Amino acid sequence: MAVPRAHALIAGVRRLGSARVEIGRVAELLRTGEWVAVPGPVGEEPALVVIAPEQVFHIEGEVPELPVRWLSEGERARLPELAALARDLAQQAAETLGQIAESAEWAKDSSPLLGLRVALGGAVVVEYWEGGAGPPVVEIAARLAERLGRPVHLATRPGGPPRALAGSLGRIAGAGLELGELARLRLGVPLGEPPAPAPGGYPRLASTVITPAGKGIVRSVSTRHRVVTIELEDGTRHEVPLEQVTPASE
Numbered sequence: 001m002a003v004p005r006a007h008a009l010i011a012g013v014r015r016l017g018s019a020r021v022e023i024g025r026v027a028e029l030l031r032t033g034e035w036v037a038v039p040g041p042v043g044e045e046p047a048l049v050v051i052a053p054e055q056v057f058h059i060e061g062e063v064p065e066l067p068v069r070w071l072s073e074g075e076r077a078r079l080p081e082l083a084a085l086a087r088d089l090a091q092q093a094a095e096t097l098g099q100i101a102e103s104a105e106w107a108k109d110s111s112p113l114l115g116l117r118v119a120l121g122g123a124v125v126v127e128y129w130e131g132g133a134g135p136p137v138v139e140i141a142a143r144l145a146e147r148l149g150r151p152v153h154l155a156t157r158p159g160g161p162p163r164a165l166a167g168s169l170g171r172i173a174g175a176g177l178e179l180g181e182l183a184r185l186r187l188g189v190p191l192g193e194p195p196a197p198a199p200g201g202y203p204r205l206a207s208t209v210i211t212p213a214g215k216g217i218v219r220s221v222s223t224r225h226r227v228v229t230i231e232l233e234d235g236t237r238h239e240v241p242l243e244q245v246t247p248a249s250e
Contacts (some may be wrong), residue, residue, distance in 0.1 A: 010059055011066065012051030013038060016079070017086040018115040018127060021050055024066025029053055035076060035095060036068040041153045043125035046071065075120060082118050089117040089148050093126050096147045100140060114157065123151040203228060203245055210248045213238040217246075 011026045022038075027053060030036065030049045037044040047068075071079075094113045101112050114127035124145055135143075137154050145152040188230065203209050203218045216230035219237065226242040 009053040009058040013047040015047045017117040043119040043121040211240040
């Protein structure tokens with residue numbers, strides 16, 4: 001007898017060339033490591049299953065539908081070719097976006113390019129941080145299409161890239177104060193005890209630390225800059241050198 005599920009089948013996929021994981025409802029069981037095709041703005045895109053439905057035990061709120069199709073044998077055989085093409089085009093796209101964004105403040109620390117996805121049909125989706133100032137999206141897409149020699153769709157995210165994206169342990173957006181408790185449950189750490197540091201001695205996200213700026217919660221960690229962003233009880237955020245961060249018991 002099958003055990004009834006508390007929710008619909010939920011899975012997570014990462015499109016080829018993107019660092020983002022998309023969560024959605026699927027119609028059938030998927031396994032991690034499998035490649036599928038998912039719809040995109042310029043046609044179907046190959047995507048790797050990174051979260052299987054059997055790994056999701058509980059989820060709150062509405063989850064969008066995630067249509068998937070199994071790749072054919074020929075499409076699977078083309079994956080190395082598409083990956084190599086994505087790497088080559090990403091380098092060209094990064095150079096072009098860097099030239100476009102030279103006058104924008106957010107271009108000083110890192111490239112605005114987030115990812116470059118190649119659809120099965122050969123068209124490209126460029127993920128990038130929109131810095132506000134600069135040419136219209138239509139003009140940027142036209143310049144990229146000319147440079148890459150193929151149709152380009154822009155998937156933008158507002159604001160400049162946080163430094164945590166440049167060699168980071170991760171970043172939590174829209175986190176509430178209850179996130180610390182959830183993170184501890186995920187790490188198996190009892191409340192009142194500081195979680196063990198992440199590899200390299202970096203504090204874990206959502207852990208409580210003590211710094212010269214005060215006691216706060218870790219919101220992001222930049223391994224490249226060795227800087228920890230903490231949020232104090234008053235809601236303000238401060239960037240603190242790693243050497244000045246000490247785990248605190250809660």
